[in-house]
Amino acid sequence: MLDFISQPWQWYVAGPMITLVMFLMLYLGKNFGVSSTMRTICASTGAGKFIPFFSFKWKEQLWNILFVVGMAIGGFIASTFLSSNVPINISSETLESLAHIGISSAGSSILPSELFSWEALGTIPGFIVLVVGGFLVGFGARWAGGCTSGHAISGLSNLQLPSLIAVIGFFIGGLIMTYFILPLVLRGLA
Amino acid sequence: MKKQYFQITLVGILFGIILTKSEVVSWFRIYEMFRFDSFHMYGIIGSAVVLGIITIRIIKKMNLKSIDGKDITIAPKESSISRYILGGILFGLGWAMAGACPGPIYTLIGGGFSVMLVVLASAVLGTFVYGLVQNKLPH
Numbered sequence: 216m217l218d219f220i221s222q223p224w225q226w227y228v229a230g231p232m233i234t235l236v237m238f239l240m241l242y243l244g245k246n247f248g249v250s251s252t253m254r255t256i257c258a259s260t261g262a263g264k265f266i267p268f269f270s271f272k273w274k275e276q277l278w279n280i281l282f283v284v285g286m287a288i289g290g291f292i293a294s295t296f297l298s299s300n301v302p303i304n305i306s307s308e309t310l311e312s313l314a315h316i317g318i319s320s321a322g323s324s325i326l327p328s329e330l331f332s333w334e335a336l337g338t339i340p341g342f343i344v345l346v347v348g349g350f351l352v353g354f355g356a357r358w359a360g361g362c363t364s365g366h367a368i369s370g371l372s373n374l375q376l377p378s379l380i381a382v383i384g385f386f387i388g389g390l391i392m393t394y395f396i397l398p399l400v401l402r403g404l405a
Numbered sequence: 406m407k408k409q410y411f412q413i414t415l416v417g418i419l420f421g422i423i424l425t426k427s428e429v430v431s432w433f434r435i436y437e438m439f440r441f442d443s444f445h446m447y448g449i450i451g452s453a454v455v456l457g458i459i460t461i462r463i464i465k466k467m468n469l470k471s472i473d474g475k476d477i478t479i480a481p482k483e484s485s486i487s488r489y490i491l492g493g494i495l496f497g498l499g500w501a502m503a504g505a506c507p508g509p510i511y512t513l514i515g516g517g518f519s520v521m522l523v524v525l526a527s528a529v530l531g532t533f534v535y536g537l538v539q540n541k542l543p544h
Contacts, residue, residue, distance in 0.1 A: 220426070226445050229427030230452030236420045237453075238460050243409045243416070244471040246479065249507040253532040268536035278413045285414040286508060287515030289421020290430070294516040297426060305433050306442040313436070325431045326504065326518060333520050344502055349510075349524035351499025353531025356507060358492025358542060360482055363506040366493075367450055369479055372457025377482035377489050384493015385500060386439075392501035393439035400502075 221299040237368055245278055248365035249286075250356035252279045316397065317404030329404050340403045359384060409472065421512040430512050432504025439501050487543040499531075 237247040254269065255276040263270030302322040313321050320328040328335075335341030356362040359381045361370065367385070370378025427449060428434050438446035463469070464477050471477050482489075500506050503524050505513065510528065513521040535542075 223428055224423070224426040226427070226448030227452060229423055229429070230449045231456050232423045233420075233449065233453040234456040234460055236416055236423065237457055239416045239419075240413070241464070241477045241479070242469075242471055243412055244473050244475060244477075245409075245413065249511070250532075252511075253507065253529050254536075256529050257533045257536060262533065262536065266533075266536045268539050269533075278408055278410060281410050281414045282417040282420075283508075283511040285417020285419075286421035286424070286511040288414075289418040289423075290425050290512035290515030291421075291517070292418065293422045293425035297422065303428055303431050303433055305437050308442040309433070309437040309440055312440060312442075313433075321433050325428070325433075325516070326513070327432055331432070331518060331520055336520060336523060345520065345523045346527045348499050348503030349527025350531040350534075351495050352503055352505070352507060352510075352524075353499075353528030353533075354535045355492050355494070355496025355499055355531070356528075357532050357535040359489050359496050360492070362496065362508075363450075363500075364508055368453055368457060370482065371454045372461050373479040373481075374458065374461075375479075375482055377485065380486055380489035381493040381496075384490045385497040387490075388494035388497020388499075389435075389439045389501040390497075391494075392498045393436060396498070397436075397502065 217297070218299075221297050223299070223301055223304070233368060234372075237364075237372065240282075245282075246365070247369045248279075248361055249283060250353070250362035250365065251276070252283045253353050254357060255279055316401045318401065330401075338403065340401050343400050355388070420508065421515060424509055424512050425516060430505065430509040430516065435501060435504040485544055491543065499528075 240247040255273050258269040258271060258273035303325065305321060310321055318327045318329055330341050330344045336345055361381065366378040366381040424430050429449060434446055437443045469477055505524065507528065510521055510525050514525065
């Protein structure tokens with residue numbers, strides 16, 4: 216059983232289980248949305264005294280923080296006890312294009328070691344990917360009113376037009392980054 | 406326990422395990438998705454949404470209640486185009502660059518990638534700056 220769980224999970228296992236997570240959150244009387252935790256973190260620092268957007272009863276959102284604490288614990292459990300150390304089986308086309316932009320660590324790690332380490336933070340490509348990338352995720356998610364969980368999963372499941380527009384935006388941004396900006400940013404690695 | 410805190414933490418643990426075991430947390434998988442080189446991510450999101458639509462339909466049809474006896478609803482988002490498309494594009498730029506949306510950021514930190522704390526701090530800063538300039542942006 217543990218061997219079975221420890222293999223990488225196929226899409227047709229993971230997708231339905233994500234639906235189950237959404238259902239369980241709804242059943243527990245909550246919404247399925249991750250990025251709003253970052254607003255709660257801002258509010259918990261007292262930012263609401265100066266900025267109306269962070270002025271709400273953040274303690275009522277404590278469940279949301281516990282949800283992401285659980286997600287971190289889940290990451291620990293999966294990588295410590297449920298790992299089979301099988302390299303990520305990405306397609307050969309992707310491997311080839313990664314080689315062109317200077318990333319050769321595919322297969323040996325979950326994340327490209329050229330960018331995701333404390334040493335890489337001191338390099339220009341590493342700093343841009345970690346800091347600017349993170350900033351855009353936080354800023355964009357709040358402007359759009361949600362991220363992948365809130366819009367792409369919950370919102371589309373509820374057939375909400377705003378979520379469809381947001382997901383189209385996610386893809387426009389993602390494609391521009393992948394095809395035009397990332398190759399420029401990573402030029403220093405090649 | 407008060408307000409289902411314990412159950413919510415357990416669901417979070419389940420979600421973290423799913424994201425790790427299905428490799429959704431991998432920067433490589435996101436890069437591959439945006440290059441249309443593999444069905445993996447589309448299969449995950451697509452099957453989750455199709456089943457999600459059916460699930461929400463059933464909840465509404467059968468008028469299912471949550472654990473505290475209330476109607477299960479997903480709050481509708483306000484109508485607009487500009488905030489969703491512009492905010493969405495910025496989010497997509499960040500998603501493809503950092504290779505992680507908010508969920509995987511938390512899960513990767515637990516998975517031992519301490520440098521993801523920098524990504525989390527940057528995302529919280531991005532959220533904070535949004536709150537500062539919110540009134541100046543089209544919504």
